[in-house]
Amino acid sequence: MLTRIAFASFALAALAAAQSSLAINPNTAAGALQYLWVPGPTTNPVAFFMDMTVTNPITIQGASFPSYTPVGQQITVEFYTANAPFTTYVGNEITAANWTLRASGTSEVPTAPTAPNVCWGSGIQMAPGTYGVAIVVRNANNLFSNLGPQTISNADLSVTVGAVSAQAFVTAPSAYGTQAFHFNGTLFYAPGLVTGSCATKASVGRGCNNVSGSFYQKWGTNAAMSAALTNRSLSLINTGASYVLSQGGGTFIAPSATAASLPTSNNGEFVIPLPSPLSYPGGTTSQLVVNTDGHISTTSNLPFPGNNYNFMPTVNGVLNALNPIWAVCWHNFNTTELGSGLIKHEAVGNLYVVTWDNVESLPGTATAQTANPCRFQAQFDLTTGNVTYVYQTMTTIGGSQSYDDTVVGWSPGGASPDAGPIDVVTLTSLALAAVETLPLKVAASAAPILGNAIDFVTSNAPPLGIGINFLSVVALPLPGLDLAILGAPGCFAHVDVNAGVGNLISNVPGLPGLSVSLPIPGNPALAGFALSSQSVWLEPTANPFGMLTSNGVNLSLGVFGF
Numbered sequence: 246m247l248t249r250i251a252f253a254s255f256a257l258a259a260l261a262a263a264q265s266s267l268a269i270n271p272n273t274a275a276g277a278l279q280y281l282w283v284p285g286p287t288t289n290p291v292a293f294f295m296d297m298t299v300t301n302p303i304t305i306q307g308a309s310f311p312s313y314t315p316v317g318q319q320i321t322v323e324f325y326t327a328n329a330p331f332t333t334y335v336g337n338e339i340t341a342a343n344w345t346l347r348a349s350g351t352s353e354v355p356t357a358p359t360a361p362n363v364c365w366g367s368g369i370q371m372a373p374g375t376y377g378v379a380i381v382v383r384n385a386n387n388l389f390s391n392l393g394p395q396t397i398s399n400a401d402l403s404v405t406v407g408a409v410s411a412q413a414f415v416t417a418p419s420a421y422g423t424q425a426f427h428f429n430g431t432l433f434y435a436p437g438l439v440t441g442s443c444a445t446k447a448s449v450g451r452g453c454n455n456v457s458g459s460f461y462q463k464w465g466t467n468a469a470m471s472a473a474l475t476n477r478s479l480s481l482i483n484t485g486a487s488y489v490l491s492q493g494g495g496t497f498i499a500p501s502a503t504a505a506s507l508p509t510s511n512n513g514e515f516v517i518p519l520p521s522p523l524s525y526p527g528g529t530t531s532q533l534v535v536n537t538d539g540h541i542s543t544t545s546n547l548p549f550p551g552n553n554y555n556f557m558p559t560v561n562g563v564l565n566a567l568n569p570i571w572a573v574c575w576h577n578f579n580t581t582e583l584g585s586g587l588i589k590h591e592a593v594g595n596l597y598v599v600t601w602d603n604v605e606s607l608p609g610t611a612t613a614q615t616a617n618p619c620r621f622q623a624q625f626d627l628t629t630g631n632v633t634y635v636y637q638t639m640t641t642i643g644g645s646q647s648y649d650d651t652v653v654g655w656s657p658g659g660a661s662p663d664a665g666p667i668d669v670v671t672l673t674s675l676a677l678a679a680v681e682t683l684p685l686k687v688a689a690s691a692a693p694i695l696g697n698a699i700d701f702v703t704s705n706a707p708p709l710g711i712g713i714n715f716l717s718v719v720a721l722p723l724p725g726l727d728l729a730i731l732g733a734p735g736c737f738a739h740v741d742v743n744a745g746v747g748n749l750i751s752n753v754p755g756l757p758g759l760s761v762s763l764p765i766p767g768n769p770a771l772a773g774f775a776l777s778s779q780s781v782w783l784e785p786t787a788n789p790f791g792m793l794t795s796n797g798v799n800l801s802l803g804v805f806g807f
Contacts, residue, residue, distance in 0.1 A: 301401045308324075308433065325346055328345055442773050451796050452795040454793050457661060457664035459563065478496070492673055512577075539573055549561075573601075685796075687702065694802075715781070731792075
């Protein structure tokens with residue numbers, strides 16, 4: 246059931262506003278879709294160059310393009326035009342002084358596979374004429390491109406695409422054989438020179454009662470990973486219902502001459518029968534599924550939810566793995582590489598030991614195989630159910646294209662709450678929860694575009710109860726107002742409830758449901774108007790105050806959005 250609230254609560258008029266847009270998609274007929282490998286997720290911004298001839302005045306509002314960037318990672322997309330007298334990108338690709346930044350926007354990658362969307366503020370007004378254009382993408386792991394050049398046109402404009410540089414305004418565009426890479430995606434615009442506005446929604450903070458039985462840490466470079474893990478060990482002590490994570494407790498056991506080796510593989514996985522069952526929090530297993538890329542599970546976790554590449558280490562992949570996962574050192578390893586060691590396994594007393602015995606990281610190119618091996622292992626105690634990660638020599642040398650990321654962790658399988666990363670260097674001991682609890686969450690169903698309606702949907706609520714969803718014109722700055730003073734430690738207010746309205750929400754049959762609907766007037770004067778929402782749940786057992794709070798959602802009304 247949807248509860249509809251009156252926008253008149255904020256004394257806003259409802260007027261209609263016309264809005265139109267057109268999409269421009271490069272033709273894929275000229276060549277197969279190509280991957281554009283980005284050298285690093287936070288360095289080397291990629292520039293897509295194109296020439297644009299505008300016939301009728303337009304205002305470019307946003308863009309959408311395919312990417313294999315991990316879910317939840319925020320990317321930045323910038324729109325540049327070449328300075329007068331230049332009317333083409335050709336010859337200006339490596340001269341930053343010849344370009345002007347016209348707009349910039351950010352986008353958090355939602356689900357995978359996905360096309361990240363970016364909205365460019367008030368828009369980029371383009372009068373009739375010919376322009377050199379560069380679209381620069383920052384903090385993406387890698388992107389799709391197509392082969393070109395190609396020209397795409399309609400009644401308003403013509404776009405000729407055909408160049409991509411892996412380092413914006415620094416290196417010359419790269420080619421694929423005799424053909425150049427080019428932008429693959431969609432440009433959105435409104436006819437005429439208009440002042441637009443982005444309709445945006447952003448989640449802030451986190452709900453309270455976030456109880457996790459998982460842990461993780463992630464590094465973006467081999468150097469950082471090596472500094473943290475070399476000659477270190479981590480122990481997962483099985484208490485029967487959960488693990489206790491502690492520092493140390495393990496000594497590296499060199500594989501014996503009789504240890505079995507897994508077949509060489511790049512991104513493969515193999516089932517190893519155990520000589521006796523292994524107990525772990527939540528169950529037992531008679532096998533281990535060992536993945537070349539440094540993680541072990543009870544049953545295959547492929548494909549990882551929300552992940553395009555199974556070898557791409559992500560926190561989301563660990564926390565939402567379908568089955569229990571020991572991420573001993575999830576990294577892009579390749580035992581088929583020349584000079585690589587193998588993954589070996591054997592029983593040593595009551596331990597079953599799986600060792601990455603000097604296994605190579607994937608190199609940047611097939612012809613530039615820099616030696617960068619890692620030696621580490623997981624020790625499974627078949628008697629106690631304890632698991633120990635032991636790291637010996639971990640490479641400092643990067644080179645796996647954009648995939649130098651490493652994730653270490655454990656998760657019991659299924660959707661798990663994110664309690665934030667640990668620090669293996671300062672860790673002493675951490676008791677992981679026997680029962681995980683996802684925090685109360687509220688989300689907006691769509692971007693708040695003028696003239697449309699959106700829903701505020703609350704999830705992860707305790708069974709059979711009631712709460713209130715607040716809609717306010719005043720958002721509280723992060724981290725929010727700490728409600729420990731009321732007897733709700735760990736809970737934060739993200740909206741000013743005195744500057745808004747509240748609506749009953751419930752999962753009790755016969756009462757209003759967990760969604761609250763908001764009709765948004767089509768009045769252009771409301772562009773940029775800010776609203777915020779947060780849900781509160783009455784739960785007597787949660788804390789002395791008997792209340793749970795959700796994250797907050799901040800909205801900005803606009804004429805265009807995703």
